[in-house]
Amino acid sequence: MHKGYAIELANVVKRFGEVAAVDHVTLQIHDGEFFSLLGPSGCGKTTTLRMIAGFEYPSGGELMIHGRPMATVPPHHRPVNTVFQSYALFPHMTVAQNVAFGLKMKRVPKAELGARVQAALDMVRLAGFAERYPRQMSGGQQQRVALARALVNQPEVLLLDEPLGALDQKLRKEMQLELKSLQHRVGITFIFVTHDQEEALTMSDRIAVMNQGKVLQVGTPTEIYERPTCKFVADFIGETNFIEGKVVEQGDEYATIQTPDGLQLRGYTPLPVNVGEAATLSLRPEKARLILPIHARPDDAFTMPVHVEMITYIGSDTRITVRLNEGRTLDVWEQNTLSTLDRNAYWQPGEAAVLVCPPANALVLTE
Amino acid sequence: MIEAQPQNQPARRAASWWPRLNSGALTWGRLSLTLHAFLMYLFLYGPILVLVVFSFTRDEFGVRWTGFTLEWYVRMFANDRLMGAAGNTLYVAFVSTVVSTIFGTLLALAMERHRFRGRTGVDAVIYLPVVIPEIAMAVSLLAFSALVLEFIRVVTGEVVRRSFLTVIIGHIAFSISFVTIVVRASLKHFDRRLEEAARDLGANSWQTFWRITFPMILPGILGGALLAFTLSLDNFIISLFLSGPGTSLLPVEVYNKVRRAITPEINAISTLMLAVSITLVVLSQLVQRRR
Structure with a gap:
């Protein structure tokens, strides 16, 4: 190659x-x-x-x-060959004729053509469907015919449009x-x-x-x-939470931003930033952590006192919307690692909590 | 268990083919609607039915039923004038259909596929022959052919008469529009991504047209051709104006015969033309429905 x-x-x-x-x-x-x-x-x-x-x-x-x-x-x-969004199978041809079309255009000898069509249909697990017409097949099957029709030509690149x-x-x-x-x-x-x-x-x-x-x-x-x-x-x-602010401190890989209401947050900088620049902190909901206020030490950096506002239980996760003291809301996802019906094991609306946002889990973005 | 079935069920079921007329109240509205439909069909198809029935009557004026005979059909087939005209008609219809189908299809492809200067103008003009009165079209074609024939006479010194050629050109002139309409409709439904898929699989434009586009729009083309054929078969006014000596067509011939006397022979030939037209129209519908 x-x-x-x-x-x-x-x-x-x-x-x-x-x-x-x-x-x-x-x-x-x-x-x-x-x-x-x-x-x-x-x-x-x-x-x-x-x-x-x-x-x-x-x-x-x-x-x-x-x-x-x-x-x-x-x-x-x-x-190159393309697999189209709507498959674009030729409706007046059987599955085998559809798959053979590209080879026929290249004047591949008949014996080889038959074998290659068969191999292509085997590859997409449609061996028994050669004589069917596209309209007699389900969407998933038509999709596989489209794949076979493209791949049978052994293209250098296969293009797939949704x-x-x-x-x-x-x-x-x-x-x-x-x-x-x-x-x-x-x-x-x-x-x-x-x-x-x-x-x-x-x-x-x-x-x-x-x-x-x-x-x-x-x-x-x-x-x-x-x-x-x-x-x-x-x-x-x-998904992510965005918090807008201004860069106030900038290190090698990390920077600190300050929100208009005085909150200071630190995060990793994938691209260099300058002090004084407007920036956004991006915090993925599964990368933040909620702890009870009694577990927080007062000198903990990068924590925010919050109130639990809404709980959405979706099985694998619990999605919690918390309100920061000055009014902003953030989403936090907790994996449900314990199997329990005990309501006390979950957060309750109105409960006070502390959101922990380790700098390695947050990003400071300027664009 | 059988006794447990509701008693009125069989009665209801038996009546279901006769929609609601005898079940429930027979209102005036419903009655007048039924009557209206009945009369409409009577006026539409009554005369045709009479024509067909009287093509088999023994009565030589063809207006009374005096018994069944096929004599008029026999006479009709023995009538050289009529048969000659029928032959002319088929010839003209065949040639004008082939030509107008090719041109109409090309026109439809150009209109659907390409953006070119004057496209909107062409688009408006294409359908003119469909909407303008046929008599206007006939007169214009006559005047135009006279002009061209006169031009040929002046230039070459040869006197050229109206002939099959003029009739055929006249028929082509109006048939192209109808073919274009039908073929364009089938092109509108055609998914152009199929052509892209063919190109993608290594087909050039020519192969793409003959292997993908043409088979897909063939029903439309055949439908258009059958329509053109039918229209040519029973065209009267343009045929009358443009035919020359020895090129008389069946509808014109029938009209000439009717002016002298209505005979059951006329009924017979009309019935035959009717049968051919209906068959062609039904065929064109079937062809277009098949996908």
């Missing part, structure tokens, strides 16, 4: 009229990687994918597949794992477009988070979740 990057985008721009749907995107996607483009609808992730597929040509910038410039190569001459969007929750989870293991088996680079952060975290080797045509951050799921570099990423991936 080729060395280096499977896909390279350098300052790629796509304008529709005055609007830049994709705005100077630079990405390097490794060979054999499961790479996700994640973002809200309209963020440019699908347009980026369509440019890689060849359905749209970039208005500017450089696009390469395995080092070959691709900007104006038409889709049928690109070594392929699980139309499936119900349970099937979706199954397909996520199935896709992931399929990618391991075939060893092809997958580029996966989704707006579902959980899906992206579950499946990807690396994720690019996009918003308004720009790539905000690229990283592994852990990096994206634990070390978001801006407010948008921290907010879009998972």
